[in-house]
Amino acid sequence: xxxxxxxxxxxxxxxxxxxxxxxxxxxxxxxxxxxxxxxxxxxxxxxxxxxxxxxxxxxxxxxxxxxxxxxxxxxxxxxxxxxxxxxxxxxxxxxxxxxxxxxxxxxxxxxxxxxxxxxxxxxxxxxxxxxxxxxxxxxxxxxxxxxxxxxxxxxxxxxxxxxxxxxxxxxxxxxxxxxxxxxxxxxxxxxxxxxxxxxxxxxxxxxxxxxxxxxxxxxxxxxxx
Amino acid sequence: xxxxxxxxxxxxxxxxxxxxxxxxxxxxxxxxxxxxxxxxxxxxxxxxxxxxxxxxxxxxxxxxxxxxxxxxxxxxxxxxxxxxxxxxxxxxxxxxxxxxxxxxxxxxxxxxxxxxxxxxxxxxxxxxxxxxxxxxxxxxxxxxxxxxxxxxxxxxxxxxxxxxxxxxxxxxxxxxxxxxxxxxxxxxxxxxxxxxxxxxxxxxxxxxxxxxxxxxxxxxxxxxx
DNA sequence: CCAAAAGTGTTAGTGATACACCCATGT
DNA sequence: ACATGGGTGTATCACTAACACTTTTGG
Numbered sequence: 435x436x437x438x439x440x441x442x443x444x445x446x447x448x449x450x451x452x453x454x455x456x457x458x459x460x461x462x463x464x465x466x467x468x469x470x471x472x473x474x475x476x477x478x479x480x481x482x483x484x485x486x487x488x489x490x491x492x493x494x495x496x497x498x499x500x501x502x503x504x505x506x507x508x509x510x511x512x513x514x515x516x517x518x519x520x521x522x523x524x525x526x527x528x529x530x531x532x533x534x535x536x537x538x539x540x541x542x543x544x545x546x547x548x549x550x551x552x553x554x555x556x557x558x559x560x561x562x563x564x565x566x567x568x569x570x571x572x573x574x575x576x577x578x579x580x581x582x583x584x585x586x587x588x589x590x591x592x593x594x595x596x597x598x599x600x601x602x603x604x605x606x607x608x609x610x611x612x613x614x615x616x617x618x619x620x621x622x623x624x625x626x627x628x629x630x631x632x633x634x635x636x637x638x639x640x641x642x643x644x645x646x647x648x649x650x651x652x653x654x655x656x657x658x659x
Numbered sequence: 660x661x662x663x664x665x666x667x668x669x670x671x672x673x674x675x676x677x678x679x680x681x682x683x684x685x686x687x688x689x690x691x692x693x694x695x696x697x698x699x700x701x702x703x704x705x706x707x708x709x710x711x712x713x714x715x716x717x718x719x720x721x722x723x724x725x726x727x728x729x730x731x732x733x734x735x736x737x738x739x740x741x742x743x744x745x746x747x748x749x750x751x752x753x754x755x756x757x758x759x760x761x762x763x764x765x766x767x768x769x770x771x772x773x774x775x776x777x778x779x780x781x782x783x784x785x786x787x788x789x790x791x792x793x794x795x796x797x798x799x800x801x802x803x804x805x806x807x808x809x810x811x812x813x814x815x816x817x818x819x820x821x822x823x824x825x826x827x828x829x830x831x832x833x834x835x836x837x838x839x840x841x842x843x844x845x846x847x848x849x850x851x852x853x854x855x856x857x858x859x860x861x862x863x864x865x866x867x868x869x870x871x872x873x874x875x876x877x878x879x880x881x882x883x884x
Numbered sequence: 885c886c887a888a889a890a891g892t893g894t895t896a897g898t899g900a901t902a903c904a905c906c907c908a909t910g911t
Numbered sequence: 912a913c914a915t916g917g918g919t920g921t922a923t924c925a926c927t928a929a930c931a932c933t934t935t936t937g938g
Contacts, residue, residue, distance in 0.1 A: 615917090642916095
């Protein structure tokens with residue numbers, strides 16, 4: 435922190451971008467918005483926007499997500515700040531990227547004024563993205579995979595009540611590898627991450643699975659080293 | 660990313676701050692600078708400063724470290740971006756904090772124009788710090804400890820040639836716990852992190868220890884999960 | 885010969901992996 | 912009765928943790 439008067443400096447703009455993941459239709463999906471303005475008009479991009487002068491970065495991330503996509507109440511954490519001077523062709527823009535997870539069945543997407551369209555895309559079949567958003571999304575995937583292995587973030591992708599098979603599938607889809615059912619259940623139970631509910635799946639053409647909820651103070655994210 | 664003209668917005672200032680750690684005199688030290696200007700004139704702070712309009716965040720971090728403290732060639736990674744609207748009393752300042760490690764014996768500290776004084780402080784006995792720097796330093800310590808357990812960052816705190824006891828001490832000081840010598844050496848050797856050198860310690864009043872170097876392509880940081 | 889740190893192996897316990905069959909339900 | 916996923920236990924392997932004595936050097 436130097437003895438400069440901040441106002442002497444030509445200032446970069448600051449944005450937040452939010453990489454929102456969900457698991458849906460047996461696939462890992464990212465939320466993208468279609469840009470309605472230049473630069474990169476009509477191209478898909480990560481939702482985001484400028485940080486207001488009196489809001490925190492996290493508040494900005496929540497606000498953008500709500501405004502552009504109608505999504506609220508997500509697991510949210512800061513991912514990384516991308517500040518390459520050339521990442522925006524117009525001017526210097528530094529972006530604090532956030533990383534978010536939701537259970538997709540809880541809201542309806544809707545577009546907004548700045549945005550022509552909003553949609554889920556398979557992480558493994560993305561369209562061309564605006565700015566350096568490809569790089570950002572790839573970085574987010576790395577972080578997501580890491581978090582899956584060492585924390586309980588997976589639970590934020592589930593509905594209130596879920597089966598152990600649903601939970602396991604989330605791990606399998608994101609980590610892109612199959613897991614042993616018995617070992618998986620053994621571990622989940624040993625860590626006491628879930629609590630039995632006195633209910634079972636309904637309307638399935640096979641033996642209905644027991645339902646579980648997250649156990650109390652996993653509330654949010656537990657490191658499971 | 661929204662359809663706004665960036666120039667319409669009141670822009671926050673962006674700084675980088677660098678938390679530089681070293682291990683010295685059997686203690687974990689942080690580099691602090693004494694501010695020569697308001698706000699917080701004469702108070703100790705993490706080195707840092709404004710990001711220039713055409714330099715990347717990482718370049719800014721390197722530049723500030725060199726300018727304010729004469730330190731170069733460090734291990735450097737982005738830590739977190741702090742953006743609370745009230746963290747700077749003057750105006751909105753968002754700071755991208757970087758986290759750095761050096762072997763302290765390789766350079767001479769020197770103060771600069773913006774800075775009255777530069778010095779190493781024990782991480783466990785810090786003076787009062789400017790801004791929200793206490794919080795930032797604590798966050799950096801958490802990250803450092805985490806990195807010690809799961810990566811090979813420790814090696815960036817060592818000189819070219821070192822003994823296994825020196826290496827072990829670094830772990831012990833930072834993690835603040837003692838480790839078993841035999842198990843420690845077994846693990847380091849099993850992971851092939853070090854290479855024997857045909858030299859020994861000199862001028863010590865006991866059996867001289869064998870010297871080692873970092874093994875080839877640990878070059879930088881290896882995750883040791 | 886004393887002080888100081890260097891160096892070295894074995895055992896027990898814990899957690900991870902591999903693996904196959906019966907069960908409950910709907911059609 | 913059959914198809915579909917649900918549900919369960921044991922044995923092996925790998926890694927971690929605990930632990931004590933001998934060696935080499937300088938003073």
